[in-house]
Amino acid sequence: MSKKYDVCAIGNALIDYEIEVTDEFFEKNGVEKGLMTLVDNDKQKELVELAGDGIRKKQGGGSAANTIFGVSDFGGSGFYTCKVANDEDGHLFVKDLNEYGIDSNLNGNDLLKGTTGKCLVMITPDAERTMNTFLGITTDFSPNELSAEAIKDSNYLFMEGFLVSSETGLQAMLEAKKIAQENGVKVALTFSDPSMVKYFKDQMQEVVGDGVDLLFCNIHEAELFTGIEGLENVKEEMKKYAKQFVITRSAEGALAYDGEIFSEIEPFPVKAVDSTGAGDMFAGAFLYGINHGYSFAEAGRLASLASSTVVSKFGPRLSKEHIQQIMHQLT
Secondary structure, three states: OOOOEEEEEEOOOEEEEEEEOOHHHHHHHOOOOOOEEEOOHHHHHHHHHHHOOOEEEEEEEOHHHHHHHHHHHOOOOEEEEOOOEOOHHHHHHHHHHHHOOOEEOOOOOOOEOOOOEEEEEEEOOOOOEEEEEEOHHHHHOOHHHOOHHHHHOEEEEEEEHHHHHOHHHHHHHHHHHHHHHHOOOEEEEEOOOHHHHHHOHHHHHHHHOOOEEEEEEEHHHHHHHHOOOOHHHHHHHHHHOEEEEEEEOHHHOEEEEOOOOEEEEOOOOOOOOOOOOHHHHHHHHHHHHHHOOOOHHHHHHHHHHHHHHHHOOOOOOOOHHHHHHHHHHHO
C-alpha cells in the first residue's frame, strides 16, 4: 500500500536572516567561520546591528525544513514536524509551508507564546556560510511535537543532526526513530554540520545506534564521526553505521552507496555565491529521486545539479524556473 508522504522530516524550524560579511567581521566579533554556533538572542541582535544593511533574504529555514522544501520543489510529498511561536516569524514559517503544500504539525491558531528561532546566516566573498543560531522556542522541541501517524504514513523519516544539541531534541529523534523502525519506515539522517559531530559526538552516536537506513554527510563530518581520514578508508567504515549513505565532497561531487555498489557523482561546476542550504537541497533532491524510481546514481546526479544551482544564487530555495532548467538539463 502506498504511503501518503515520501518523507516525514523533523527539525528545528528557524527563520533565516542572510547577510553578507567579510572575514574581518568574524575576527573582530569572535565568530568561528564555517560552523554553526548557538548564541543567545542578544548576541544575535548585536551581530545583525554590527553587520549593517546587508540582509539579502528572510524566509523559513532550518536544515530539515530546507530538505523538505527541496522534496516539494521537485513534486514530492512531505510532512514537516517542528515548533514555532505565535509571532510574526512563526506565522511567516507556517505561510511558507502552506505555499509549498507541505503538511505539518502546526496550526496557526495553536501556536505557543515565545520567540520563533532565528538563524543568522553570514556569507563571505568565498561563498562559505557561517551560522549563528538562536533556537528560541525550538530549544524545547520534544517528542510532544511528533506525529506518529505522519511518520507511519511516510516512506522515509528524515532527521536533522542539529537536534542533538538539546536533550529534548535528542529524545525526539530517538522516539521518532523507534516509531519508524517499528512500522517499517526507513530512517534517514543528516549530520547537518561538522560542529554537531565535533561537539555532540556521543549524542550523534546514540541516534545512529544500531544503524540507519540512509545517511547524508560531507567528507569532513564523516571523518570526524569515524575518526578516520581519507575517502577510501571512510567509505568502508561508514558501512558499519548505515545501510546506504551519501558523502558529499563540495566541488568534487559526491559518493553514493546503495548497499551494494558505490557510485561516483559528478560535480556541476558553477561560480559559487552562497553555500547555504547546498547539503540540504542535495538531500531533498536525492530523497525525491529515490522515492520516484531513480537509482542512486540517477538521484545523485539530480541532487548534485540541484545543489550546485543553489550555491550559484543567494538563499537555500530554488524557483520553478530553476527546477525546469534542472530537469531539462538531465533529460
